[in-house]
Each structure stands twice: as structure tokens, then as C-alpha cells.
Amino acid sequence: SPTFAALPTSPATTPDTQALQEHVRSGLTRTPKTLSSMYFYDEVGSRLFQQIMQLPEYYPTRTEFGLMTEHRHAIAAALMPANGVPLHLLELGAGDGLKTKILLRELLSQQANFTYAPVDISPSALDELRQSLEQELPELRVQPLTAEYTAALPTLREQPGRKAVLFLGSNIGNFLPADRLQFLRQLAQPLAPDDRLFVGFDLRKDPRVIQAAYDDAQGVTAAFNLNLLHRLNRELGADFQVDQWQHFAQYNPLDGAMRSFLVSRRAQQVHVAALGQSFAFEAWEAIHTENSYKFTLPQIEALAAEAGLQVLEVFTDEQAWFADVLLAP
Ligand code: AVJ
Numbered sequence: 001s002p003t004f005a006a007l008p009t010s011p012a013t014t015p016d017t018q019a020l021q022e023h024v025r026s027g028l029t030r031t032p033k034t035l036s037s038m039y040f041y042d043e044v045g046s047r048l049f050q051q052i053m054q055l056p057e058y059y060p061t062r063t064e065f066g067l068m069t070e071h072r073h074a075i076a077a078a079l080m081p082a083n084g085v086p087l088h089l090l091e092l093g094a095g096d097g098l099k100t101k102i103l104l105r106e107l108l109s110q111q112a113n114f115t116y117a118p119v120d121i122s123p124s125a126l127d128e129l130r131q132s133l134e135q136e137l138p139e140l141r142v143q144p145l146t147a148e149y150t151a152a153l154p155t156l157r158e159q160p161g162r163k164a165v166l167f168l169g170s171n172i173g174n175f176l177p178a179d180r181l182q183f184l185r186q187l188a189q190p191l192a193p194d195d196r197l198f199v200g201f202d203l204r205k206d207p208r209v210i211q212a213a214y215d216d217a218q219g220v221t222a223a224f225n226l227n228l229l230h231r232l233n234r235e236l237g238a239d240f241q242v243d244q245w246q247h248f249a250q251y252n253p254l255d256g257a258m259r260s261f262l263v264s265r266r267a268q269q270v271h272v273a274a275l276g277q278s279f280a281f282e283a284w285e286a287i288h289t290e291n292s293y294k295f296t297l298p299q300i301e302a303l304a305a306e307a308g309l310q311v312l313e314v315f316t317d318e319q320a321w322f323a324d325v326l327l328a329p
Pocket residue numbers: 052060169170171173174213214221290291292
């Protein structure tokens with residue numbers, strides 16, 4: 001009967017799939033349709049992002065890695081509290097921790113008394129990070145947490161000593177301008193005057209360089225974006241025909257917005273079993289899947305001021321392609 005046919009067919013629903021379901025339902029109902037890049041990072045997506053970070057066109061990771069290597073002494077010194085005070089280092093969106101390890105090694109070599117608490121939405125990425133840290137830095141105290149960013153913030157209140165929050169990789173670029181300010185304010189809220197924020201910002205540069213970073217020749221970024229549809233097929237019993245979709249990425253030098261889309265190559269209907277609902281797409285209709293904003297230094301100063309934060313130091317590379325900014329309440 002039609003009543004039964006419309007029932008969700010997925011087995012046990014965990015709170016996680018429920019959040020994904022609700023997100024997909026609301027995102028594909030609005031105009032224009034949107035899905036959040038937060039959901040890129042399942043096991044396959046995290047692996048694809050690792051490949052992206054190796055691409056010749058994807059400059060952010062290697063640029064930030066370079067500037068952190070160059071400035072590691074100064075960065076560690078700036079994060080290190082006064083004698084005897086313990087440091088709690090919380091990292092939001094830790095991923096594979098490759099850049100953070102530079103800092104962790106430096107802090108260990110300076111005999112800092114600190115704990116490293118990496119937070120990531122991907123359990124597989126976080127587990128690999130935990131294992132690699134056990135191997136490479138066995139003396140490090142690690143407290144991993146699988147969570148979305150905001151769920152991790154309350155854990156800060158319980159920490160004695162200095163708290164420093166790392167938010168690297170220009171993950172902040174994923175927020176829309178209004179959400180970005182709200183998020184920085186939320187980050188600042190549990191911090192005391194002696195606490196610190198260390199935030200990575202991808203800077204504005206030749207638009208062609210930016211564009212190429214999100215539309216690489218090998219199509220890894222396309223696969224990364226399209227994996228979101230595979231994920232919905234796997235986890236929500238959707239029937240996206242992935243070959244009927246294409247990756248499209250466009251940089252706007254007026255506002256620094258790098259936007260990624262999944263474009264429907266023909267008119268089509270997609271059924272999502274877990275929702276018992278179908279969604280219609282017109283030919284060449286786009287789902288907006290990601291923002292990766294690029295910043296100017298004056299814009300970063302203004303953002304910090306609006307969030308009630310002080311810019312203590314700006315670390316950048318020779319080309320000024322990327323900035324890691326030290327902030328205090
Ligand atoms: C992990 C959010 C920093 O926006 O540059 C890479 C993700 N998207 N290529 C970014 C991403 C497409 C990346 N961040």
C-alpha cells in the first residue's frame with residue numbers, strides 16, 4: 001500500500017543520522033537548495049580531503065604548514081602560559097593534525113605542561129590522529145572528542161590554567177559572514193583574559209589561483225563534492241544518480257566568496273527513503289554545498305573587533321597567501 005511504501009526503510013536511526021535527515025529535508029526544500037559542507041567528512045570524504053591537501057593546486061595546507069614551520073618558536077612562545085600554569089590546547093576540526101604536530105613538537109621540546117584536545121566531526125580521522133600521535137609523540141597527553149565545533153566548547157569551562165583554541169586551515173571560511181561573527185563570539189565566550197585563540201585565515205590572492213584550488217585538474221575536489229551524494233545514497237537510502245551531477249566551483253573576487261555547487265545535469269527526481277520524500281530538480285539547478293571565504297587583513301581586524309577580540313599577532317608566509325592570527329579576549 002502507498003502508506004507502507006512511504007515509510008522510512010532505514011533500520012535503527014542514530015541521533016547522527018537524524019540530524020543528517022533533518023538537514024537534508026530542510027536543505028532540499030528551500031530555494032536555492034543547499035547542503036552543508038559539514039557533511040563532506042564521512043570516511044570516504046575525509047580520505048578525499050587528505051588527497052586534496054596533496055594536490056598541486058590546493059595551496060592552503062602547504063602554505064599554512066610552511067608558515068607554521070617558519071614561525072613555530074614564536075607561535076609556541078606566544079601560546080605558552082607563564083611559569084607553572086598548565087595549558088589546555090583545544091583544536092576544532094583537527095583532521096589529520098599534520099600542521100598542529102609542528103606546534104605540538106615545539107611545545108614538547110620546550111617542556112610545556114599541556115594537554116592536546118583535538119575535536120573533529122569525523123570519527124575515522126580522529127582515530128587515525130590519536131594513533132599517529134601515540135606513535136610519533138608518545139609523551140603527549142591527548143583527549144580526543146568526536147563532535148561538532150559548538151558541542152566541544154562547554155568542555156573548555158572545566159579546564160584549569162590557560163585555554164587556547166586552535167581553529168586552523170581556514171575552516172572559518174566555511175561560515176557565512178553573519179555565522180562567522182556569531183561563531184567567533186561563541187568561541188570567545190568561555191575564554192578568560194589570559195586565554196588565546198589561534199585562527200587560520202586564507203587570504204585573498206590571484207583569483208585564478210583560488211579558482212584552481214577548488215577545481216583541480218585531476219578531479220579530486222569534484223569527487224569530494226560528489227561524495228556527499230554517495231553519502232546520502234548510503235546513509236539515507238537516497239537514489240541520486242551521481243553521474244547525472246557535476247561539480248562546479250566559482251570564486252567571486254568582489255566578496256572573497258569561493259562557492260561550490262553540485263549541478264543537476266538534467267531534470268530529475270530523487271527519492272530519499274529515510275525521509276519517505278522525493279525532491280525535484282530542474283535541468284542545471286544547483287545545490288550550494290560549500291563556502292570557502294577568503295579574507296583581507298583589515299577585514300580580519302574588523303571581524304576580531306566586532307567579536308570583542310584583540311589581534312595580538314599575525315603570522316603569515318612570504319607571499320601573504322595565508323595568515324594564522326593570535327587573538328585574545
Ligand atoms: C577544510 C574547509 C578548509 O574550504 O578549503 C577543500 C575544504 N573544500 N576543497 C576549504 C575544501 C574544497 C577546505 N576546508
